[in-house]
Amino acid sequence: MTPRTTLALKLLAAACFFVLIQWLVSVLALSCFNKAEIDARLDHADSFQLFPTASSKFQEDLSTWTKEHPANSRVVQPADLKNRIMRSLRLDPGHLPGKMEVYGIRLHSFFGPPVSLTPERIKDLCTPNAEIGSMQVIGDHVEISVTGTDPQLICRSIPRVRNLAVYWFLPLVYSLVFLLLLTQVSLRAFPAFSDITTKTATMGSNIDALDGIRGFAALTVLAEHAGVFKGTGYLGVLLFFTLSGFLLSAPFIQRPERAVSLTYMSAYLFRRLKRILPMFFVTVTILFLFRGKAAEAFRHYFFLQADSILWTVMQEMVFYLVLPALMVLIYLLCKEKKVLAIALLITMIVAANKGLTTGMVALYGNGELLPPKIGIFASGVVFAYLFYWIAAHPVFHRLRKTTVRGLCSAFGLLLLAAMVALSMKLVPTMHPWNPYAKPGIFGFLCGLFLLLVVLAPNTWMSRLIGWYPLRAIGLVSFSFYLLHPLVIAAVKTSALEFFAIPSYSGSGMFLLAGLITYGLSICTYTYIERPFIRSAGR
DSSP states (O other): OOHHHHHHHHHHHHHHHHHHHHHHHHHHHHEEEEEEEEEEESOOBBBBBEEESSSSSSOOGGGGEEEBOTTEEEEEEEEEEEEESEEEEEEEEEOOOOOEEEEEEEETTTTTTEEEOHHHHHHEEEEETTEEEEEEEEEEEEEEEEOSSOOOOEOOOOOOOOIIIIIIIIIHHHHEEEEEHHSSSSGGSHHHHHHHHHHOOOTTHHHHHHHHHHHHHHHHHHHHHSSSSSOOOOHHHHHHHHHHHHHHHHHHHOOGGGGGHHHHHHHHHHHHHHHHHHHHHHHHHTTGGGTTTHHHHHHHHHTSOOOOOGGGHHHHHHHHHHHHHHHHHHHHHHTTHHHHHHHHHHHHEEEEEHHHHHHSEEEEEEEEEEEEEEEEEHHHHHHHHHHHHHHOOOOHHHHHHHHHHHHHHHHHHHHHHHHHHHTTTGGGTTTOOTTOHHHHHHHHHHHHHHHHHHTTTSHHHHHHHHHHHHHHHHOOOHHHHHHHHHHHHHHHHHHHHHHHOOTOOOOHHHHHHHHHHHHHHHHHIIIHHHHHHHHTTT
């Protein structure tokens, strides 16, 4: 990319940022009004009711009343709008039939001069309902004839406050600062982007596809919580669990003696703690401590409780502690006999999935006792052993690699599609076969999928799973996973407050929350996660 092209892209990004800031201040500031004043004369005593809203939906609990207007007197009545965003206004001129003369409405704002609605503008902007017989401008006022008990004037487009400094100067300053940052920062060298192609892992060249699996798993969880592709969220969690087992056991399989090395085990636990705890503690602090829930916060800090999505982090921590003991056991009983280790692990997986209940070991989260998911993690471990056994077997080396990779690629894609379809209950006759009802089986299938991925490099499946955007999300997947519920909650609150959308969800939520979450995640990965990862010597 030439310097001229780079500069053009940065200028385009700054221009887009300017438009975004201008739109935000237009909605969040220049459409906010703290008080309305209605200058009117009524031929009977009555009150006005105002319904300010950011959309076309008018809520009774957000309405405000003026004081009772005396009969046959021209009075300016104030109404408190509580500095709400108001892009539409419904004005109910009393509840009794009669005539009234409205001389004007003034809308006051903290962010600029008042907006005045003259009789002509009231006539043009406001649409009367059937309870209003007529509405016409006569001289210096608009005369309204009320014939029913529920009259309504609906103004769909309230003019925004005029403030050149806020609407033009402020966005310009922010966009110039943004452009300055872009010129000082190399996006290619930014850790959240550079690490996508430069980081290394125990699985070598297949890391691209494995990072893509992390990204895919994170997106399935987001999709579940955003209201699209329902049922896939738990499949994503199982993929995370099996991938942890697959990757963390690899160093011990490559060099079994590490299992009895105190130095290596200490370094392993230290790396795991520095990988998980910083971002986990930040999330707990935001979710609980900053919201005044100190007791819940400290129970989470000590892993005595795990609410919301944090239950998976507790499961990860349990596995981190169990894995060293498991590797020592396999080393002592199986030495380097991988087939024997695989048989032992499968036996343990069946026993853990069937017999490890809350009556034996219980973790507390989301108001209930949860059993450890050791069997799911162990599914990743068993397929890691199977991978290294296959890779070292003489028969495998005599096979035609292109054919093997092609078969693994095709079967892997079919397996992934089948797991997604079963998770979403798209097959009516197989509704009982889903991750929630059969977690042990799906954990095993996830492990099989990982094996097929690492056995099929440079194939359609590896290129699809290793797609750059998936790998980009996969790199920051821990932050993405922890932050996405907060982002979804913020988007829902904003949609309700700004646009009166009570339950925003679906593909729009998925895209918007996904973009915001990724933007936050690249920052938390770069400035919170990565410094600890590097200091731990990952």
